[in-house]
Amino acid sequence: xxxxxxxxxxxxxxxxxxxxxxxxxxxxxxxxxxxxxxxxxxxxxxxxxxxxxxxxxxxxxxxxxxxxxxxxxxxxxxxxxxxxxxxxxxxxxxxxxxxxxxxxxxxxxxxxxxxxxxxxxxxxxxxxxxxxxxxxxxxxxxxxxxxxxxxxxxxx
Amino acid sequence: xxxxxxxxxxxxxxxxxxxxxxxxxxxxxxxxxxxxxxxxxxxxxxxxxxxxxxxxxxxxxxxxxxxxxxxxxxxxxxxxxxxxxxxxxxxxxxxxxxxxxxxxxxxxxxxxxxxxxxxxxxxxxxxxxxxxxxxxxxxxxxxxxxxxxxxxxxxxxxxxxxxxxxxxxxxxxxxxxxxxxxxxxxxxxxxxxxxxxxxxxxxxxxxxxxxxxxxxxxxxxxxxxxxxxxxxxxxxxxxxxxxxxxxxxxxxxxxxxxxxxxxxxxxxxxxxxxxxxxxxxxxxxxxxxxxxxxxxxxxxxxxxxxxxxxxxxxxxxxxxxxxxxxxxxxxxxxxxxxxxxxxxxxxxxxxxxxxxxxxxxxxxxxxx
Numbered sequence: 001x002x003x004x005x006x007x008x009x010x011x012x013x014x015x016x017x018x019x020x021x022x023x024x025x026x027x028x029x030x031x032x033x034x035x036x037x038x039x040x041x042x043x044x045x046x047x048x049x050x051x052x053x054x055x056x057x058x059x060x061x062x063x064x065x066x067x068x069x070x071x072x073x074x075x076x077x078x079x080x081x082x083x084x085x086x087x088x089x090x091x092x093x094x095x096x097x098x099x100x101x102x103x104x105x106x107x108x109x110x111x112x113x114x115x116x117x118x119x120x121x122x123x124x125x126x127x128x129x130x131x132x133x134x135x136x137x138x139x140x141x142x143x144x145x146x147x148x149x150x151x152x153x154x155x156x
Numbered sequence: 157x158x159x160x161x162x163x164x165x166x167x168x169x170x171x172x173x174x175x176x177x178x179x180x181x182x183x184x185x186x187x188x189x190x191x192x193x194x195x196x197x198x199x200x201x202x203x204x205x206x207x208x209x210x211x212x213x214x215x216x217x218x219x220x221x222x223x224x225x226x227x228x229x230x231x232x233x234x235x236x237x238x239x240x241x242x243x244x245x246x247x248x249x250x251x252x253x254x255x256x257x258x259x260x261x262x263x264x265x266x267x268x269x270x271x272x273x274x275x276x277x278x279x280x281x282x283x284x285x286x287x288x289x290x291x292x293x294x295x296x297x298x299x300x301x302x303x304x305x306x307x308x309x310x311x312x313x314x315x316x317x318x319x320x321x322x323x324x325x326x327x328x329x330x331x332x333x334x335x336x337x338x339x340x341x342x343x344x345x346x347x348x349x350x351x352x353x354x355x356x357x358x359x360x361x362x363x364x365x366x367x368x369x370x371x372x373x374x375x376x377x378x379x380x381x382x383x384x385x386x387x388x389x390x391x392x393x394x395x396x397x398x399x400x401x402x403x404x405x406x407x408x409x410x411x412x413x414x415x416x417x418x419x420x421x422x423x424x425x426x427x428x429x430x431x432x433x434x435x436x437x438x439x440x441x442x443x444x445x446x447x448x449x450x451x452x453x454x455x456x457x458x459x460x461x462x463x464x465x466x467x468x469x470x471x472x473x474x475x476x477x478x479x480x481x482x483x484x485x486x487x488x489x490x491x492x493x494x495x496x497x498x499x500x501x502x503x504x505x506x507x508x509x510x511x512x513x514x515x516x517x518x519x520x521x522x523x524x
Contacts, residue, residue: 018393018406051239052396052407053247054212055337056359056437058351060314060414062328064250065337065352067359068439069239070212070394072407088245088398090408091213132257135391136307139259142275143308146267 016107016121017088020100023124025093031120032099039112041102044084045076047094073097083108180225194218203411203440204228208480209235210341210360212410212439229362229480236481247336249395249404253414253437256390258312264384265418271312276389277301315386315416316433325385325418325431349471354456355449359437361478363445369468370451378466380455382417382434389413389441413438417450432457 020028032038051069058065075087075097085105087097103120106112181188195202195218205217209232217235224230260276263269275281319325338346338353340360346353358366373380392412395404415436423429434454436446455468467473477483 014403014405021405021407022393022409048243050243050245051211052245052394053339053341054394054410055248055250056253056355057250057328057330058355059328059433059435060253060316060416060437061330063331063334063337063352065355066247066339066341067251067356067437068207068210068212069244070248070408070410071216071242072245072396074245074398076400086398086400088396088405088407090394090410092215132391133307134303135257135259136310137303137305138301139274139276139308140304140306141302142260142277143304144273144275146273 013104013107017086017100017104019121019125019128020087020103021089022128023096025089025091025096027124027127028096028099028120031123032103035115035119037115038102039106040080041077041105042080043075043098044078045074047073047075047087047097049073049092049094075101077101077105079105079109079112081109081111083112180223189222191215191218191222194221200441201226201228201231203438203442204363204445205231205235206439207442207445208232208360208362209239211235211239229484233481233484245398246396248407249397251392251394251410251412253388253392253412254314254317255311256388256392256412256414257310258308258388258390260389261312261386262384263315263386266315266318266385269313269315269386270318271309274308274312312388314388315418319431323428323430326421326433345475347472347475349475351453351457354471354475355435355437355453357475357478358449358452361449362480362483363442363448365478365480365483366448366452367444369455369474370448373451373455373466373468378455378458378469380419380434380451380458380468382419382451382454384447385416385418385431385433387413387415387443387446389443411440413440413442413446415443415446415450417447417454419454 023031050072052072054067054070055064056067057063070090071092073087073089073092073094073096075094076084077098078084079102083105085101085103085108087100087102087104089097089100103116106116107121192215195214198218198221199214201221202214202217205220205228206212206214208229209217209220211217216238217231220231220234220238221228223234258271258274258276260278261271261274263273267273316325316328320327338350338356340353340356345357349357372378374382390411391409393406393409396407397404413436417434417436418431419434421427421430421432432454434450434452434457436449436451436453438446438449452468452474455466456471456474459469459471
């Protein structure tokens with residue numbers, strides 16, 4: 001079903017694509033606009049809005065069922081230096097998908113990688129970690145502390 | 157009977173829609189509500205629209221709520237209509253709710269569930285007294301939620317994993333080479349329905365309908381006596397395999413609500429007694445819906461076992477009537493002109509009345 005894979009699946013690439021997808025569009029845009037000299041690129045696939053059918057598992061861990069759809073935007077770009085990148089991001093923000101693709105391409109280039117690794121990927125990852133940590137702390141603050149009532153009986 | 161051509165009404169319709177737009181806006185002296193205000197402050201309306209509209213997109217759902225003037229079934233209809241205009245890139249890998257970044261997780265059945273009872277942002281235990289400070293003019297200051305020193309441990313054990321070693325809870329099955337799950341958006345409803353078809357229909361189903369069915373089951377129409385084994389709310393990553401990559405990548409994160417209902421099953425010749433399970437899963441925070449879905453899923457499993465006796469155990473009754481876009485369309489189409497039907501009924505009734513009068517007159521004559 002899958003077409004020819006263009007590239008090897010590396011845990012590293014999966015990680016940065018995940019960070020780019022989970023970031024909010026405005027965070028991605030801000031990080032991109034903060035770059036000193038963003039490279040030139042052209043679109044291999046102009047940003048396209050579509051849907052992905054989200055599957056769940058019956059009972060939580062059984063076979064799949066179709067839960068519903070989510071909107072997704074995808075884009076593919078090629079840098080002038082030749083690297084191609086793709087973006088698949090939840091939502092309908094075309095710019096988000098395009099920047100994700102450009103950053104994906106830059107991360108594959110030894111020359112360009114240093115300029116985005118810290119300023120985009122690490123920065124977005126930090127924001128996501130903080131968001132997650134804050135939610136986990138708020139959740140922990142609502143954990144119930146049970147105490148048992150001890151009934152004391154007077155002897156006799 | 158001749159057909160009567162009915163045309164016209166275009167001007168009336170245009171003017172009606174123009175008035176609708178004015179009414180939607182309400183008093184222009186009051187600032188217009190923005191869709192991001194709806195997304196942030198009416199988030200549970202947004203969640204319901206995403207769930208039953210069967211399309212996860214908070215901004216889209218907020219727009220639908222605004223356009224529908226807060227009428228949620230209408231907003232759900234708008235969302236469903238919009239989703240038909242988009243291409244489908246494919247299907248995700250199944251989301252792993254066991255890996256959820258949990259904000260809320262409770263078990264009403266098992267007090268000492270590992271990870272504890274985490275209440276999260278809940279209406280539970282509020283006194284349901286109207287808070288008039290929210291109606292005061294100007295900004296109301298909100299105290300930020302407290303943060304504990306230690307974050308909630310991740311991942312949080314599921315109720316199924318807690319009892320797995322004892323086989324007390326019916327286990328889930330994962331089949332190698334399982335066929336693609338039934339897809340209601342591409343195939344018509346078919347019976348008997350598999351659990352995949354049922355869960356998809358219930359996930360899109362009307363919250364009110366499922367709530368009432370679940371309630372009927374609790375009250376004795378169908379012998380389900382469920383306990384709530386687990387409810388969890390939080391964020392789950394979605395993985396998808398793009399054709400051009402050929403390997404799975406995360407494409408985003410969804411807020412989901414999951415509910416596990418359990419009820420005792422006395423066992424059979426080949427099976428030991430254990431807890432049978434019902435499952436609910438929704439987009440967003442839709443707890444009432446997830447609980448109702450789980451109870452109805454559990455009740456419908458009796459149907460599969462040939463034990464159906466109540467409405468909530470009748471899968472054709474439940475699945476054919478759970479979709480509020482279809483239901484609302486069929487009920488509300490009665491508002492559209494039925495002039496010809498009425499003419500036919502009118503002729504029939506007049507003839508029947510004439511016959512009746514003639515018979516009555518003949519009987520009276522005979523009696524005299």
